[in-house]
Amino acid sequence: MNDESEEHRTRSESAGVKNMRRRCLWCIGLLAAGVIAGCSCRAQWWHAPVAPLAAIPQPAPLPFPPEPLTVIEKQQVAGPGWHLIGESVEHRPIEATLIGTGPHRVLLIGGIHGDEPEGLPVMEWFVEELQSSLELTAEVSVLVIRNLNPDGTAEGTRTNARGVDLNRNFPAANWSDKAATARMNPGPKPESEPETRVAVEIIRLFRPERFLVMHATRGKPMNNFDGPGQPLARQLSQLNGYMVSDTIGYPTPGSLGSWAGHDLQISGITLELPRGIRPDDAWNQNKAALRQMLIFP
DSSP, X not given: OOHHHHHHHHHHHXXXXXXXXXXXXXXXHHHHTTOSOXXXXXXXXXXXXXXXXXXXXXOOOOOOOSSSOOHHHHTTTBSSSBEEEEEOTTOOEEEEEEEOOOSEEEEEESOSSTTOTTHHHHHHHHHHHXXXXXXXXXXXXXXXXXXXXXXXXXXXXXSOTTSOOGGGOSOOTTOOSOOSSGGGOOOSSXXXXXXXXXXXXXXXXXXXXXXXEEEXXXXXXXXXXXXXXXXXXXXXXXXXXXXXXXXXSSXXXXXXXXXXXXXXXXXXXXXXXXXXXXXXXXXXXXXXHHHHTTOOO
């Protein structure tokens, strides 16, 4: 690659970084007017191939709210179906839905590693339950990100389309450019990936009091906690029977838990399902634990 091409590529990537925050907030603003339509899928949607979307035009930036979402702002991602909040490297949609208008804020993420799809149907069914049983969200506002890594899901890979492990790409104090394996590639810098930037922007905007992200493991299923999440993990363990642990057995620099849990001190749960578990079994084992995520003292 010659110097001129390299310089052009660098300018393009820099522009993409600056525009992701604009795109995320613009999409949320459009949702308030009903411009972006939600979409619904059946329980086995994750097995179907996902076609890439066309690039979204870049709008003017919107002001960044100084406070957590108000009731009016919540309507921007609320309502039936899923709403666009960003896009992946290959322009697949990253979608979310917001249920409830209560004072406590909970963030749920259906998946972050594309080769761990076990949690995706569980989160789909939980969203269906919340939307049909509004009493469950009487005291909470639940923001659900459907799937943070749609490219990885489409290809069955842990990483995104650029080979970056999104769960090593968050701007945590312990971020490192050293990868234990190629599957755990942290990327060239924190937030280098559009999927990570969407999650970071949503967390900074929504300011959840607790969060849960679905994973799957070939080891023992567990309620892995970060930050002040141990009491919550113990409550979940009483309901799903999974062990409680503050580690998955190896360091996770630059992970969502390291950043949002340890650095921001949000009660965080990494729910490690058994790898290969049937969707019905995963749901039956964890539906009560997911409901517990919505219960505050």
